[in-house]
Amino acid sequence: MDAKRVFEEFLTKKNLRMTYQRQVILNLFLQEQRHLSPEELYDMVKVHDPSIGQATVYRTLKLLCEAGIAREVEFGDGVMRYEPEYGRAHHDHIICTDCGDKVEVYDPEIEALQEKMAEREGFRLTHHKMYLYGICKKCQKRRRR
Amino acid sequence: MDAKRVFEEFLTKKNLRMTYQRQVILNLFLQEQRHLSPEELYDMVKVHDPSIGQATVYRTLKLLCEAGIAREVEFGDGVMRYEPEYGRAHHDHIICTDCGDKVEVYDPEIEALQEKMAEREGFRLTHHKMYLYGICKKCQKRRRR
DNA sequence: GCTGAGAATGAAAATCATTTTTATTATTAT
DNA sequence: ATAATAATAAAAATGATTTTCATTCTCAGC
Ligand SMILES: [Mn+2]
Ligand SMILES: [Mn+2]
Ligand SMILES: [Zn+2]
Ligand SMILES: [Zn+2]
DSSP states (O other): OOHHHHHHHHHHHTTOOOOHHHHHHHHHHHHSOSOBOHHHHHHHHHHHOTTSOHHHHHHHHHHHHHTTSEEEEEOSSSOEEEEEOTTSOOOEEEEETTTOOEEEEOOHHHHHHHHHHHHHTTOEEEEEEEEEEEEOHHHHHHHHO | OOHHHHHHHHHHHTTOOOOHHHHHHHHHHHHOOSOBOHHHHHHHHHHHOTTSOHHHHHHHHHHHHHTTSEEEEEOSSSOEEEEEOTTSOOOEEEEETTTOOEEEEOOHHHHHHHHHHHHHTTOEEEEEEEEEEEEOHHHHHHHHO
């Protein structure tokens, strides 16, 4: 089942409606393979149809998260970003504090230990955020000069 | 060496000055053993001396971070929080999404694997953020009723 | 003790991402 | 079609944080 269909079913279940605007926003969100801020996505939407408002972009991104199609990521620059979630495996991020490059990473050992850690503290874990910050290979070289 | 002295040396090195306001803010910050938002700290500061402005609280917290005395923590409610860093061991947090309770945790295995992961990707790691979210024991029981 | 240069301050205004309001338009069930 | 409800664009509001700016402090050198 593709993301669009998932969104439609989610909307139906909540007595909400699939609208032209939501379709445009979803399509542009999915076709871009980056971590988009609402503002960045809004810029793309404007090119496609300047009549769509930015509040609708914000609202739709919220819905996409609820529907499990998007996920919020916060890299620490004061802007929320969204990435496709549906059909993608969970991952975390390493961010270069020099050039801003982001690498997606996944370590099942870490995930298992997080689970253990939560259990140890009596928590039933629902989700987590993990961001590693450092200097990427390219920037290390550039600095050495 | 205590935090106040560390701060003084940091300021001296940067040609900055230890002022009455910075002393008040530092003292109140240290004596409170919580994760304080600038606004919360400002409220405490106001009680002690209403003439101190909130911009000074914001500015001082920034300096305390630079000096290694405070650390920023973001629990995801749109407010920055600060916790004492100097003289304390590194730790991460588990947050109950029901009651907001926060538990400080540390797992050397996870830390080591994070280091490995960064190396694998060619990054020189500088720091990281890890927040686990779940339901605490108390809230699990309350829900079962 | 004075003085001048730079640092620090409080108050208010500005910023900036995000949310809410409101009047209008679109969609859906009957 | 009609009525009920949801969705929208645009603009205003919000709220945390930052910046501005005029004034006050601090301190090294006299
Ligand atoms: Mn990603
Ligand atoms: Mn803590
Ligand atoms: Zn880099
Ligand atoms: Zn709880």
